[in-house]
Amino acid sequence: MYIANAMTNIGDNDIDLWDNEDEFFYDVLNTPEGNHIKLKVRSVVGLIPLFAVEVLEPEIVKTCPSFLERMDWFLNYRPDLARLVSRWHIEGKGERRLFSL
Secondary structure, eight states: OHHHHHHHSGGGSOOOSEETTTTEEOEEEEOTTSOEEEEOOOOGGGTGGGGOEEEEOHHHHTTOHHHHHHHHHHHHHOHHHHTTSBSTTSOOGGGOEEEEO
């Protein structure tokens, strides 16, 4: 959650690695003058954040009460971070949940 936040607000400067138009993650170059230049180079590095995905099976999640408590905590107390995770509160087929950046 904190890493996802860091990718969308680098250094609390509202610098986002995700490009909505291209739907891809890019590096950002910070110059000594304080400028931020998005380097639109498509490489495997831009795909790595997309690997952060998991299908949460209900029977497995039920065996991890501390994980459920932590997930509920983020949903209730850190909605700013919880919004960065895609569809984790929407039940899918067989009560599965998608946990993805």
